[in-house]
Amino acid sequence: MEKALNPLLWLLMLVLAALSLGAGSIDSAVLTGLWDWLQQHSTTDAIIIGEIRLPRTLLALIVGAAMGLSGAALQGLLRNPLVDPGLIGVSQGAALGAACVFYFNLFAFMGVLATPFAGMLGALLTLLILLGLSGSMARPGIIIMAGLAISMLSGALLAVVLNYAPNPYALQELVFWMLGSVSLRGMDYVGVLLPFFLVGSSLLWQQRRLLFGLSLGDAVAHSMGLQVSRGGRLVILGCALLVGSAVAIAGNIGFVGLLVPHLIRPLVRHRPDRLLLPSALAGASLVCAADILIRLLPPERELKLGVLTAIVGAPFFIYLVWKERQRWV
Numbered sequence: 001m002e003k004a005l006n007p008l009l010w011l012l013m014l015v016l017a018a019l020s021l022g023a024g025s026i027d028s029a030v031l032t033g034l035w036d037w038l039q040q041h042s043t044t045d046a047i048i049i050g051e052i053r054l055p056r057t058l059l060a061l062i063v064g065a066a067m068g069l070s071g072a073a074l075q076g077l078l079r080n081p082l083v084d085p086g087l088i089g090v091s092q093g094a095a096l097g098a099a100c101v102f103y104f105n106l107f108a109f110m111g112v113l114a115t116p117f118a119g120m121l122g123a124l125l126t127l128l129i130l131l132g133l134s135g136s137m138a139r140p141g142i143i144i145m146a147g148l149a150i151s152m153l154s155g156a157l158l159a160v161v162l163n164y165a166p167n168p169y170a171l172q173e174l175v176f177w178m179l180g181s182v183s184l185r186g187m188d189y190v191g192v193l194l195p196f197f198l199v200g201s202s203l204l205w206q207q208r209r210l211l212f213g214l215s216l217g218d219a220v221a222h223s224m225g226l227q228v229s230r231g232g233r234l235v236i237l238g239c240a241l242l243v244g245s246a247v248a249i250a251g252n253i254g255f256v257g258l259l260v261p262h263l264i265r266p267l268v269r270h271r272p273d274r275l276l277l278p279s280a281l282a283g284a285s286l287v288c289a290a291d292i293l294i295r296l297l298p299p300e301r302e303l304k305l306g307v308l309t310a311i312v313g314a315p316f317f318i319y320l321v322w323k324e325r326q327r328w329v
Contacts, residue, residue: 001139005267009281013061016288020057021049023292028053051186058190059182060285060291060305063250066242068283069276071257072264073204076211076272077235078140081265082320085243085257087319088130088143089150089237090123094247095156095178097122099161102174115177116192116248123244126150130240131233143236180251180306182291189249197243201280203238208233210290215272253306255313256283 012015021030028048036043039052085091098119100106107114133146143235165171208230213221221228223267246253261275290308297303 005264005278006281008313009278009285013281013285013288016285017057017061017291020060020288020292021053023295024048024053026294044104055185055190056182056291057288058187059185059193059250060288062190063182063246063253064192064256064287065245065280065284066197066200066261067253067256067287069201069204069280070239070242071283072261072272072275072279073207073211073235073241074257075261076275077214077232078143080140080144081262082258082317082324083144084255085239086151086252086254087237088126088147088243089154090126090130090240090244091247091252092151092154092158093126093256094119094123094244096158096161097125098248099158099174099179102171103161103165113188113192116189116245117288119248120196120244122154122238123240123248125139126154127237127240127244130236134236143232176304177251178306179304180253181302181304182250182287182310183302185249193245193249196241200238200241200245203234204276205236208276210235211276212271212273216268251304251306253287253309255309255317256286258320259313259316260286262316 005170018030021034026048028045030049033043033045033049034054036046037054067085071083074085074087075081075083098115100122101114101118107117110117129150130146132144134143162171162174165174173258209224210221210226210228213224213226214228218228243257261279264278264282265275268278287305287309290312291305294303294305294308
């Protein structure tokens with residue numbers, strides 16, 4: 001089963017991507033629309049498939065893969081199965097940076113890219129603060145405490161921005177963005193997100209041996225010649241790039257990084273190094289499937305993607321907490 005897991009997940013992701021291109025309130029020829037879009041023909045199918053559904057599908061796949069991969073890496077680094085990517089505070093920092101665009105009208109010259117750019121700046125600033133507070137990566141508890149402190153501070157500052165929103169329309173737009181969505185975003189958003197995803201994924205993939213060593217204990221990891229402190233910082237950096245860029249583009253889509261590794265972990269015999277790629281593929285498939293489900297619901301008012309993942313993920317998280325409690329009773 002373990003050898004067939006990645007091919008099956010690749011196949012599932014491709015099938016869901018094809019279904020996503022065809023899902024919508026208007027029937028369109030997918031292949032014809034893609035071909036016309038590549039030929040730069042302004043046909044109806046080209047506009048629907050190439051300008052609307054293709055960016056939405058790609059963003060769902062990349063955001064889901066980023067959340068699933070970062071969740072698996074953080075749970076392996078901190079050796080805690082209840083860790084979520086939002087724990088390090090980067091998602092809150094990205095939300096705060098994006099909120100400042102609505103309040104202060106920053107980077108107006110960048111047009112639609114102002115929000116993701118400011119979100120990435122907020123994520124990077126949060127990362128610098130986290131690395132400064134956490135110090136040695138040999139103590140996961142310090143990372144968790146630093147992440148919680150940053151999350152609380154970012155949440156408080158975000159509440160201030162919401163409280164002093166310049167007008168109700170800006171407040172409404174900010175709230176809708178924070179709920180999480182991959183709709184109404186073009187290929188320029190994909191171009192912004194993809195480089196951060198590639199760099200962050202590469203950093204985590206290079207540290208998969210460290211994650212395996214840490215699962216055996218700090219002493220074993222050091223005896224294997226692994227640089228625990230430096231490798232831990234690179235894992236945190238990779239997760240920050242993945243989560244920060246995803247939140248900056250799509251808003252807050254929670255619980256994917258918590259739920260996906262738990263579903264996949266038994267299938268890879270609880271090996272954190274073998275969990276990375278399947279978690280990325282499963283995360284991409286989960287978010288893409290959730291986005292397809294949203295489009296199949298009544299079209300009067302579209303349910304936000306982050307709301308749907310929270311509805312599914314919150315009960316699962318409660319179950320995990322209850323399960324952990326039962327183990328210690």
